[in-house]
Amino acid sequence: MWQEPILEPGLLADILDRAVANARADGGGFPARYIPELAQVDPEATSAAMVLADGQLLTAGDAAHHRFTLQSSAKVVLLAGLLEELGAERVFSLVGAEPSGASFASIARLETDGPKPANPLVNAGAIALCSVIPGDLPARLGWLESWVERLYGRRLPVNSRVLASERKTGDRNRAIAFLLRSHGILQGDVDEILEAYFTLCSFEAGVADVARLGAVLAQGGLAPGGGGERLLSRRTTGSVVALMATCGMYDESGTYLLETGLPAKSGVSGVILAVAQGRAGIAVASPRVNAKGGSVRGHRILSDLARETGWHFAV
Numbered sequence: 466m467w468q469e470p471i472l473e474p475g476l477l478a479d480i481l482d483r484a485v486a487n488a489r490a491d492g493g494g495f496p497a498r499y500i501p502e503l504a505q506v507d508p509e510a511t512s513a514a515m516v517l518a519d520g521q522l523l524t525a526g527d528a529a530h531h532r533f534t535l536q537s538s539a540k541v542v543l544l545a546g547l548l549e550e551l552g553a554e555r556v557f558s559l560v561g562a563e564p565s566g567a568s569f570a571s572i573a574r575l576e577t578d579g580p581k582p583a584n585p586l587v588n589a590g591a592i593a594l595c596s597v598i599p600g601d602l603p604a605r606l607g608w609l610e611s612w613v614e615r616l617y618g619r620r621l622p623v624n625s626r627v628l629a630s631e632r633k634t635g636d637r638n639r640a641i642a643f644l645l646r647s648h649g650i651l652q653g654d655v656d657e658i659l660e661a662y663f664t665l666c667s668f669e670a671g672v673a674d675v676a677r678l679g680a681v682l683a684q685g686g687l688a689p690g691g692g693g694e695r696l697l698s699r700r701t702t703g704s705v706v707a708l709m710a711t712c713g714m715y716d717e718s719g720t721y722l723l724e725t726g727l728p729a730k731s732g733v734s735g736v737i738l739a740v741a742q743g744r745a746g747i748a749v750a751s752p753r754v755n756a757k758g759g760s761v762r763g764h765r766i767l768s769d770l771a772r773e774t775g776w777h778f779a780v
Contacts, residue, residue, distance in 0.1 A: 472774060477515060477745075478523045484769035485513050485526040494753035494761035497733040502630035503752070506533070506734075511751040511762050514672035516680035518744065520690030528672050533750050534627045535668045536732030537758070538675065539613070540591045541682075541705055541713075543665060546612035547594055548701040559597065559650060560590040564712050564719075572640055580648030584712040586730060589641045593650050595661040602657045609665055615696060616681060617674045618688075624669040631663040638662065666732075672748040675738050679746020682706050689746070706740055710778075717757040725767045726777025735760040739767055741776045 472480075489511055497503040512528040547556050565574050565583035574583060582589035598605040614620045642659055645651040651658065680689040682705060686697035697705075710728035714721040721729065727747065729739040735752035737760055747770065751762035771777050 474517065474521055474523060477517075477774070478525070480770060480773045481513055481515060481523055481525040484766040484773070485511055487769060488751065488762035488765040489526075491762050491765055492753070494755050496735070496752040497754055497758070500627070500630050500634055500733070502624075502627045503534075503536075503734055506752045508753055511766075512672045513749045513766050514676040514747070516673070516676040516689050516746045518680065518684055518689060518691070520680075522673055522676070524673060531750060532669055532671055533734040533736055533752070534624050534666060534732075535621075535670055535675070535736065536666045536734045537586070537588070537591070538730045538732035538736050538738045539665050539668055540586050541678065541709065541730050541738065542612050542616050543591055543594050543598075543609070544585045544708070545616065545697055545701055545705050546608070547597065548704060549697060550599075551597065553700075553704065555597070556585065556594065559593045560585045562708060562712075565716070572637070572644065580645070580650055582645070582650070584708060586708060586712045587715070588638055589645060591665070592638060592642050592658065592662050593645055595665070596651045596653055596658045598661060602660060605657070605661045606664055609661065609668075613668055616678045617670060618677045619674065621668045621670050621674065623664055623667050625667075627669075628663055628667040631666060632660075635659060635663060670736075672736075672750050675736060675748035675750075676746045679738050679740050679748060681746065682709075682740045683742055683744060683746050706742070709738075709740065714759055715757055717755075717759060721759070721764065724764075725771040727767060727771055728778070729767070731759045731763075733758045735763060737763040737767065741774070742778060744776060 510531045512526040512531040515523040560582045642655045686702040688694040713730035727739040736750040739747040749763040749766045753761045
């Protein structure tokens with residue numbers, strides 16, 4: 466009978482280092498330009514991290530000092546928190562659970578296949594979910610801060626410059642929000658709902674923080690480290706990871722999953738959150754992104770990791 470080889474932390478660290486070194490040679494892609502503040506970052510910054518089931522942290526590249534905003538990778542936190550508090554029936558009354566086959570900020574998709582957003586991991590879906598965070602705007606922001614701290618393991622700051630840039634250039638998201646309201650999907654003040662959404666995208670972190678969230682998902686909702694603390698139910702975790710696999714990389718989700726077998730969620734800052742089920746949470750970050758919003762170097766790192774570890778979920 467075939468048995469999976471045991472990969473010691475030292476070997477995993479070497480694999481991670483090699484993957485980052487190989488990815489640095491790829492000069493493809495550019496930092497996202499439609500949010501001006503994201504275009505100001507160092508395009509060569511490249512970092513990666515793993516958090517293993519026992520809580521051990523492995524890092525590579527520029528992890529010690531590379532910081533970025535979470536952008537759409539944080540939609541995972543919004544989805545998980547609302548599934549825990551409101552339940553799946555309420556969440557999926559607002560959003561679907563199918564790949565959109567369109568870009569993450571598509572308006573046409575809402576007109577042709579809506580009015581309900583395709584899934585909670587596209588912009589329209591996350592904006593719809595921000596509308597049901599309980600309370601007024603301060604309460605909604607406090608709710609986000611609380612769930613971010615719970616799942617990333619520490620209190621994360623909001624990058625005020627990126628938040629201001631999100632507000633200033635968020636006309637497409639405003640259009641999405643008003644279209645959702647016109648169809649009755651969105652209730653409440655559009656500006657307040659978008660402020661919650663822009664804040665969610667503007668939390669700042671490093672790859673160690675993001676990998677910790679991945680480890681929670683990889684362990685079925687348990688905090689890494691073996692203490693047995695449950696942060697998410699198994700049902701919520703299963704739903705989130707399934708949606709990451711099918712929808713988390715937008716209209717390149719199928720190609721990406723075929724290559725790596727690691728459910729993932731991208732953000733246009735260049736971060737990718739990935740889950741190796743039962744093994745580790747993984748985070749990679751580099752701001753050079755492709756036309757789909759995925760990190761060019763991040764894709765290469767995850768592809769190398771999947772090949773060298775044999776962690777493709779189907780193996």
